[in-house]
Amino acid sequence: MEIINRFTSKNFYPTTNWLLRRMVYLFLIFYFGRLIPYASDFFAEDTYINKFFFDGNISKWVVQSFNFQGVRSMYPMFLIMEFVLLILGIIGFYPKLVALGIYGCTLILQQSMVSITNGGEQLLYNCLFFMVFLEEKDSKDSFWKTISNFALFAIRLEVAFLYLVAGFTKLTGDLWPSGDAFYYVSQIGEYSSPWLMEFIKNNLWVGVVLTYLTIFYQTTFPFAIWFKKLKYKWMVVGVVFHISIGFLNGIMDFGLIMLTMYFAFYNENRSKKVYEFFSEIKSAGKRIINAKGD
Amino acid sequence: MTRNKVLFWVLSVILLFHFSMKFIYQFTDYKKAGKFYTFSYNYIVPQFHFNYKVFAPEPPTAREHFLYRAILNDGSKTNWFEDGSGLLFDANQNRFSAVYKKWKMVNYLGFQTNKVYVQLLKNPSIQHLGKEKVIEIANQQIVHYPQYKNACRYAIDKLVAKEVENFSAVQIAYLLDNVERPYENENSFEAQLFPIQKIN
Numbered sequence: 001m002e003i004i005n006r007f008t009s010k011n012f013y014p015t016t017n018w019l020l021r022r023m024v025y026l027f028l029i030f031y032f033g034r035l036i037p038y039a040s041d042f043f044a045e046d047t048y049i050n051k052f053f054f055d056g057n058i059s060k061w062v063v064q065s066f067n068f069q070g071v072r073s074m075y076p077m078f079l080i081m082e083f084v085l086l087i088l089g090i091i092g093f094y095p096k097l098v099a100l101g102i103y104g105c106t107l108i109l110q111q112s113m114v115s116i117t118n119g120g121e122q123l124l125y126n127c128l129f130f131m132v133f134l135e136e137k138d139s140k141d142s143f144w145k146t147i148s149n150f151a152l153f154a155i156r157l158e159v160a161f162l163y164l165v166a167g168f169t170k171l172t173g174d175l176w177p178s179g180d181a182f183y184y185v186s187q188i189g190e191y192s193s194p195w196l197m198e199f200i201k202n203n204l205w206v207g208v209v210l211t212y213l214t215i216f217y218q219t220t221f222p223f224a225i226w227f228k229k230l231k232y233k234w235m236v237v238g239v240v241f242h243i244s245i246g247f248l249n250g251i252m253d254f255g256l257i258m259l260t261m262y263f264a265f266y267n268e269n270r271s272k273k274v275y276e277f278f279s280e281i282k283s284a285g286k287r288i289i290n291a292k293g294d
Numbered sequence: 295m296t297r298n299k300v301l302f303w304v305l306s307v308i309l310l311f312h313f314s315m316k317f318i319y320q321f322t323d324y325k326k327a328g329k330f331y332t333f334s335y336n337y338i339v340p341q342f343h344f345n346y347k348v349f350a351p352e353p354p355t356a357r358e359h360f361l362y363r364a365i366l367n368d369g370s371k372t373n374w375f376e377d378g379s380g381l382l383f384d385a386n387q388n389r390f391s392a393v394y395k396k397w398k399m400v401n402y403l404g405f406q407t408n409k410v411y412v413q414l415l416k417n418p419s420i421q422h423l424g425k426e427k428v429i430e431i432a433n434q435q436i437v438h439y440p441q442y443k444n445a446c447r448y449a450i451d452k453l454v455a456k457e458v459e460n461f462s463a464v465q466i467a468y469l470l471d472n473v474e475r476p477y478e479n480e481n482s483f484e485a486q487l488f489p490i491q492k493i494n
Contacts (some may be wrong), residue, residue, distance in 0.1 A: 008298035034392040041396060048403055048444045063340045111340060115406075116398045122344040129342070142298055150305045157313060165320055165346035173351030180476055181353045187473040188357050189382050190397065204476050252389045254348075 010138070011145045013152055015271040017134035018092075020155070020263045021099065022278075024124070024131065025089045027260045028106065031253065032082055042113045043075035049113055066108045075112075081105055095136055103128040120254035123162050127261060130154045155264045160222040167218030176215055179208035191249045217241055225265060235262050312342075320346065356470040356484075360404030362449035364461035365490060372458060374467065375449075403445040404468035408486050410439050433489040442466075446491040463492045 011017075035042060042049070043066075066072060082105045089098045106128055110117060135148035170176040175184060186192045186200040186207060200207045217237060224230040239262075242255035266274070318334040338344070361374040381397035414432035421428065436442045449464045470484040 004299055004302045008302055034390065035395070038392055038396050041399060048448045049399060057336055057339075060340055107341065113395075113399070114340070114343060116395065116402050119344065119346045119348045123346070126342055126344060143301065146298065146301050146305065150309060154309055154312070157309075161313065161316065162346040162348075166348040166350060169347045169350035175352050175355070176350065181349070183476055184355045184473050185349065185353045188354055189379070190357075190394075190401070191354070193386055207476075247389055250385060250389060250394060252394070 007149050008142050008146045011135050012149055013266075013268055013271065014136055014138050015268055015275050016263070016266050017148060017152060018136040019266065019271045019274055020152075021095065021131055021134060021136070022090055023260050023263045024128070025086045025102070027124075027256060028102070029083065029086050030256075032079060032086075032109075036079070039075065039079060043072060043079070043109065045070075045072040047072075047112065049115055063107055064111050066111050072112070075109075078105060078109055082109060092136070095134075096132055099128075099132040099134070103132055118251065118254050119162060119166065120251075120257035123158060123261065124257050126158055127155045127264075130158070152264060155261070156225070159258075159261045159264060160225055163218050163221040167215060167221070170215050170218065176211060179211045182211040182214065183207035185249065191251065193248065193250070196248050214241075231265060235265065238262060316342070316344070320344070356472045358401055358405060359469040359471065360401055360445070361467040361469060362445075362452065363465055363467075364453050364458050365463035365465060367460045367462050371465070372453075372461070375452065375456070377452065400448070403441075403448055404466070406441040407436070407439070407445045407466065407488060408468040410441050411436050411486060411488065437489060437491065442488065442491075445488075450493060461493070463490045465490045 006012075041047060066075075066078070082102070085098055085101045085105060089095070089102055107125060110121070110125055130151040133144075133147045133151035135144045139145065170181070173181075175181040183200055183204060186196050189197075217234075221234055221238070224234040239259060242258045246252040246255035263271075315334045315337045318330065319338045322331050322334070359376050359378055361376050363374045364372045366372065377400050378397055381393055381400060385391065385394040385397055411432060414435050415428060417428075417432075420431055423431070445466050446464055449466050453461060453464065466488050468486045468488075472482045472484065474481050
């Protein structure tokens with residue numbers, strides 16, 4: 001009964017919600033920005049990626065509308081709309097409405113390259129849906145407070161679910177439990193670099209240690225993250241883990257997305273510190289703009 | 295207060311339903327689950343599509359290469375071309391660039407075509423006809439698949455860009471360069487040649 005009262009009477013994390021939205025939007029600006037030079041390869045009508053077929057599922061007709069004849073030729077318009085919405089989202093213009101627009105626009109754009117997306121990108125798209133419902137103020141309306149609390153909880157569950165799946169399915173294979181998995185990954189150019197290939201080949205034990213550390217981290221994260229004492233320790237390990245994956249294994253966007261999603265686990269105090277940091281940058285910027293030269 | 299209670303329980307049920315669907319979608323064997331899986335599939339795809347099995351249950355164990363070559367008017371064949379290695383080299387120079395994504399797209403052309411082709415070769419209803427006939431049927435069928443058509447279209451576009459002249463057909467291939475096992479130095483290769491595609 002107590003938990004129902006708490007969930008419905010207070011917006012637990014308004015600043016965390018504010019911060020999470022901004023960090024995700026900033027990431028999306030980076031994400032789509034770096035795709036611009038290759039935009040025609042991914043989004044245009046004559047892309048080589050298979051277009052999905054409509055099979056009577058109504059939501060598919062809406063979400064995959066990008067694949068209708070002629071729509072893809074308007075991809076620059078969708079990209080411009082995405083950037084405009086992201087900037088509006090960062091400014092804080094009608095947060096929920098703009099978040100809905102960002103979710104829709106991102107979902108439609110990513111349908112064109114869904115077959116080459118990784119788990120991190122898919123996690124991001126899923127979380128964008130829940131982010132629509134986040135409330136950035138502690139309003140009096142208990143309806144939105146409750147929905148917002150559930151939405152943030154759902155985002156946290158989604159992140160934990162990724163680690164749960166990634167961690168425990170590794171235990172069902174042969175190469176992960178035997179400790180050889182990292183060796184194999186390191187020997188493949190697309191997930192490695194020349195020096196890492198050589199290093200792991202000559203130091204097989206490092207590969208074994210990294211394999212077991214990966215399994216340990218991924219299987220414990222979904223549980224550790226709910227405990228105050230462990231949460232930030234696991235997140236710090238995660239930062240090292242994902243940045244290493246980004247630079248060593250080349251899957252940079254996966255690592256950056258996971259780090260961005262960690263902001264969902266920040267408590268209010270920590271989020272407020274980051275918020276104040278951004279506010280100081282903003283006011284410093286204003287001072288520079290308003291300063292008059294001698 | 296009653297309104298809040300109702301809202302709390304409604305949202306709890308929605309959340310439970312959502313993650314149950316995700317759990318079923320991710321972990322259920324669709325061949326065995328039947329309608330159960332279909333229901334979760336229709337709920338998840340496309341708006342909540344995901345696959346969180348990052349390198350699981352097994353990591354990749356082979357270097358993949360998508361190759362293509364031209365068949366010239368006189369019947370001779372050019373050398374094989376491969377774009378993936380160059381793209382990977384560029385991607386390694388700047389980990390933040392989207393070149394890696396482009397590599398993935400090129401590689402995906404070979405991967406997907408190979409996936410369909412292997413399924414055609416394993417079609418249980420034609421296995422009794424013998425190996426040669428199975429390959430013949432698979433070759434006849436693969437040319438109708440969009441995966442194969444896209445891969446050939448890519449090959450033609452790239453050959454034109456490379457200024458290869460007087461070619462009347464293209465051939466694509468998918469090469470798997472298996473990673474040598476720990477403490478061993480012997481590589482093994484698996485190559486899949488796909489039927490020649492004539493250009494209209």
